[in-house]
Amino acid sequence: MAKMILSARFVQTAVCPPGKAKEDIFDIGCKGLMLEIRASGGKTYYLRYSDKRGRIRQLRIADQRDVTLAQARQLADAKRAEIALGRDPAEEKKTLREVRTVEAFMVESYLPHIKTYKRAWPADDSYLRNHILPAIGRKYMDEVKPTDLIKFQHSMREKGYALGTCNRCLVLIRYAFNLAKRWGEPGVTENPTKEVTLYKLDNQKERFLSPEETRRLLDCVARSDNGLLQYIIRMLILTGARKREVLDCKWADFDMARMLWTIPITKAGKPRHVPISDAVVSLLNEIPKTSGIDYLFPNPKTGKPFISIFYSWDTARTEAGLADVRIHDLRHSFASFLVNAGRSLYEVQKLLGHTQIKTTQRYAHLSHDTLREAANAAMSAIAQTAG
Structure with missing residues (x-):
């Protein structure tokens, strides 16, 4: 030297x-x-x-x-x-x-992490493969800018995707970058989604069944070729549980001594306990049991929970003249029945398993309608007295 x-x-x-x-x-x-x-x-x-x-x-x-x-x-x-x-x-x-590429981080770190607790991780995997990675997957984590994400949003809208789908993709990216920042991922000092706003959803669909519509629907599901559909739909209506929570439930999850149904893993990734009403007790007594099968609603061909019940559900709802009703609307209807029966939003929140009260606030207008009907009834009584 x-x-x-x-x-x-x-x-x-x-x-x-x-x-x-x-x-x-x-x-x-x-x-x-x-x-x-x-x-x-x-x-x-x-x-x-x-x-x-x-x-x-x-x-x-x-x-x-x-x-x-x-x-x-x-x-x-x-x-x-x-x-x-x-x-x-x-x-x-x-x-x-x-510094890794977005694709490398998502595949090597993000997906393995959410698979440990998130039941709906296949949906994230689908959003990644079909939308996010083709757009920004080759960029390095420190290269992704707000303008890239705004461009991504606009391109999805131009392709005709719904506002909700665009928002779901952005929320996924936001969460992934928050994790990357928390984990000290090389190159990630800021979240590029910070300055990108979600689309305002003006078309959120909230459909509530009336008592008469509920009777029509129950009549039709009782005639379904799927012999378990009537029990599945009644369980959804009587508990307000999510579809997969009902389809995946087991006999062992029901504690009849304490009158509690334990849902082992929920959307939030943790168990919750649902009180068993008298109507649910009657329903449980009606459901046919299959020897050696743990599930309440096993697919007769596999003995495992149904992957999908859409065909039989779609046939029944159409026959009932309720083609616009989604299975998730049964959850909305359960909430509306509770509120219109005078139950508080706090009670609705606990029964539906909402982690935040703001999620339950969407049903606040129902209590207003009930109070308005009560006020009108009072006025009618006053008018009759005055007459």
């Missing part, structure tokens, strides 16, 4: 000594600047320095063919100034090399 005052002529003519792979020459005229001369004929400028822990680090400045000696000295001086101010260029380069 030699030291000398480098000159432009020397840099141009210097060759690696015979028998050596490379030769390092330090420039006395610029602190830390080194010229590496290789046997292949290549020459590269480096800056050698000590980091904040006293370790010797080496930072590539440039290829000798790309800059002059004077420019190499200027670049070395600039890098030393950065180091003096607390920045470590070599460490920053190392961090850059560790």
Whole structure:
């Protein structure tokens, strides 16, 4: 390792000594600047320095063919100034090399994480494969900007996707970047979704069954070719539970001594307990049991829960003249029956398993309607008295 005052002529003519792979020459005229001369004929400028822990680090400045000696000295001086101010260029380069692409992070870290607690993880996997990764998957995590996500939103709308679908994708990206930031993912210092707003949903559909519609629906499901459909639909109406919570329930989940149905894993990823009403007790007594099968509603062909009941459900609701009613609307209807019976929103929240009261607030207008009917009834009584 030699030291000398480098000159432009020397840099141009210097060759690696015979028998050596490379030769390092330090420039006395610029602190830390080194010229590496290789046997292949290549020459590269480096800056050698000590980091904040006293370790010797080496930072590539440039290829000798790309800059002059004077420019190499200027670049070395600039890098030393950065180091003096607390920045470590070599460490920053190392961090850059560790930054993963969005696709690598989602596949290697995000999906394995949510699979441990989120029952609906296949939906996230679908959003990733079909929408998110084709758009930003090849970008590095530190390259994703708010403008990229706004462009992504607009492109989905141009393709005809619903506002709700666009929002679901953005929420997924937001959550993934929050996790990345929390986990110290290299390159992630800010969440790029922070400045991107969700689309306002003006078309949220809330459908409530009237008592008469409920009777029509129950008549039709009772005639379904799927012999278990009538019990499944009644269970949904009587409990307000989610579809998969009902389809996956087992006999062992029902504690008749305490009158509690334990749903082992909910949408929130934790168990919840649902009181068993007298109507549910009667229903449980009607459901035919299959020997050796743990599930309340096993598919006769597999003995496992139904993957889908859409065909039999669609046939029954259409026959009942309720083609616009979704299975999830049975949950809404359960809530409306409760509110219109005078139960509080707090009670509705607990029975539906909502983690936040704002989710339950959508049913507040139902209590208003009930109170208005009560006020009208009072006025009618007053009018009759006055008459």
